[in-house]
Amino acid sequence: MDDKFDCIVIGGGVAGLAASMMLAKANMKFLLIERGEFAGAKNVSGGVLWGNDLAKLVPNYWEEEDGGWERFINHRRLTFMDEQSTFSLDFKSSHFNEKPYTGVVVLRSKFDNWLSGKVQEAIDASDYAMDSFIATNIKVDEVLMENGKAVGIKTGEDEFHADSVIIAEGVNNLLTRQVGLQDNYVPADHMLTGIKEIIRFDQEVLEQKFQLNGLSGMSNEFVGWATDGVEGGGFLYTNRDTISLGLVVGIKDMREKKRSPHDLLNHFKTHPTIADIIKDGEIVEYSAHVVSSGDARAMPKELYKDGILIAGEAANLLMNAGKAIQGMDYAMRSGILAAETIIEAKEKGDFSSATLKNYRAKLDQSYVMKDINNFQDAVHLLHTETMQKKVPNLVCDFGRQFFTIKNEPTPKSEKMLLGAIKRHASLWELLKLGFKARKSL
Numbered sequence: 523m524d525d526k527f528d529c530i531v532i533g534g535g536v537a538g539l540a541a542s543m544m545l546a547k548a549n550m551k552f553l554l555i556e557r558g559e560f561a562g563a564k565n566v567s568g569g570v571l572w573g574n575d576l577a578k579l580v581p582n583y584w585e586e587e588d589g590g591w592e593r594f595i596n597h598r599r600l601t602f603m604d605e606q607s608t609f610s611l612d613f614k615s616s617h618f619n620e621k622p623y624t625g626v627v628v629l630r631s632k633f634d635n636w637l638s639g640k641v642q643e644a645i646d647a648s649d650y651a652m653d654s655f656i657a658t659n660i661k662v663d664e665v666l667m668e669n670g671k672a673v674g675i676k677t678g679e680d681e682f683h684a685d686s687v688i689i690a691e692g693v694n695n696l697l698t699r700q701v702g703l704q705d706n707y708v709p710a711d712h713m714l715t716g717i718k719e720i721i722r723f724d725q726e727v728l729e730q731k732f733q734l735n736g737l738s739g740m741s742n743e744f745v746g747w748a749t750d751g752v753e754g755g756g757f758l759y760t761n762r763d764t765i766s767l768g769l770v771v772g773i774k775d776m777r778e779k780k781r782s783p784h785d786l787l788n789h790f791k792t793h794p795t796i797a798d799i800i801k802d803g804e805i806v807e808y809s810a811h812v813v814s815s816g817d818a819r820a821m822p823k824e825l826y827k828d829g830i831l832i833a834g835e836a837a838n839l840l841m842n843a844g845k846a847i848q849g850m851d852y853a854m855r856s857g858i859l860a861a862e863t864i865i866e867a868k869e870k871g872d873f874s875s876a877t878l879k880n881y882r883a884k885l886d887q888s889y890v891m892k893d894i895n896n897f898q899d900a901v902h903l904l905h906t907e908t909m910q911k912k913v914p915n916l917v918c919d920f921g922r923q924f925f926t927i928k929n930e931p932t933p934k935s936e937k938m939l940l941g942a943i944k945r946h947a948s949l950w951e952l953l954k955l956g957f958k959a960r961k962s963l
């Protein structure tokens with residue numbers, strides 16, 4: 523048996539693990555390389571894994587109560603915030619209790635490690651049980667190229683050879699740049715920083731606080747005062763006995779406003795609504811990580827080359843139009859499609875871009891690129907001052923009037939609304955916003 527692999531997968535995050543699972547199940551000989559001590563050791567995410575691709579990789583994963591996931595989402599909330607108030611769109615439905623779930627909260631160090639165990643089980647059951655490997659604590663320094671085609675990777679003094687390489691290295695995509703698929707300079711306004719604290723409670727207390735039943739969970743996104751004028755938003759997700767509370771904020775805007783991520787998170791935590799939630803909780807983890815903004819202009823020039831495919835956030839596949847951050851589901855689907863393309867290339871005996879370009883076609887036909895393309899205007903709209911500041915202030919102002927009952931005659935709601943609009947924006951601005959929102963959402 524020769525030493526050459528069919529494929530080397532770089533990165534044991536969601537994209538790399540999804541690709542590896544598919545390769546193992548298709549009896550491919552591959553090597554997955556992760557620089558962390560274990561898969562997930564270096565990963566940060568809020569994080570809800572949306573959709574049900576996980577069930578394709580690990581059927582009936584929900585039967586493993588102690589599997590990689592924390593809670594399934596059946597309660598969603600989008601909150602507008604001003605200095606004192608919060609006004610939420612709140613949706614809870616037992617419809618979301620059906621399996622496979624449409625969203626599960628995960629903590630990445632646990633989830634990735636669990637999924638990596640499942641990949642190992644698939645390797646053990648494959649024809650290449652002794653020849654496919656998951657190698658951790660190894661950083662890939664370089665993708666080896668010969669005549670414009672990838673032929674393997676280099677780590678320190680060691681070289682490993684393969685017919686193909688899937689680069690799933692995440693948002694800090696240095697190898698994608700090395701192979702010439704991404705410009706070395708990515709503008710800072712296309713990038714955000716995510717900051718997150720994990721706050722622990724007694725499990726019963728947490729379940730009462732959020733009215734959770736069994737393993738049900740809640741996801742909550744925040745727009746407005748949360749980020750103190752810096753573009754971005756907040757999030758809160760319920761885990762088993764902790765919550766993930768954090769922000770994603772624009773790197774350029776944060777630098778221009780001379781704010782730090784830590785300082786902004788502390789600001790968010792002082793809001794009366796948040797302070798009530800986190801009271802008596804114990805901070806057990808703090809982490810920060812760069813995250814794409816969802817601006818398609820940050821994507822690599824192409825996602826394939828002779829012998830190479832780019833998957834997950836290395837390809838800047840992410841969307842956040844205000845409703846949810848979708849990065850892990852995109853990573854999972856792109857990892858699956860990349861592996862499918864490699865499997866087809868092996869059958870054809872052709873790993874050149876003539877075959878690998880099918881990956882791009884598959885991705886374009888999938889919900890990933892369809893949504894990224896369809897919702898670009900919504901991504902940009904979310905980052906405007908109107909959406910970041912004026913709308914949350916207006917909505918909270920209206921809410922305060924609407925829900926206040928005094929021993930005085932109550933004005934009609936329309937009058938309250940017009941008053942709130944006047945104080946925070948103009949009718950013209952809102953008409954423009956409505957028009958843009960109608961087209962972009």
Ligand SMILES: Cc1cc2nc3c(=O)[nH]c(=O)nc-3n(C[C@H](O)[C@H](O)[C@H](O)COP(=O)(O)OP(=O)(O)OC[C@H]3O[C@@H](n4cnc5c(N)ncnc54)[C@H](O)[C@@H]3O)c2cc1C
Binds near residue numbers: 536557718840850
């Ligand atoms: C604060 C925050 C909140 C988020 N919330 C959500 C959410 O709620 N829902 C959601 O879907 N997404 C969320 N995201 C986005 C999501 O985390 C990413 O989109 C997703 O992790 C991308 O997966 P990936 O596999 O492409 O990359 P990653 O998860 O970053 O994995 C890349 C892997 O490659 C490894 N690696 C990198 N370079 C090398 C190298 N040279 N050699 C070997 N290994 C290497 C890394 O160690 C890492 O394990 C959030 C992100 C942040 C920061």
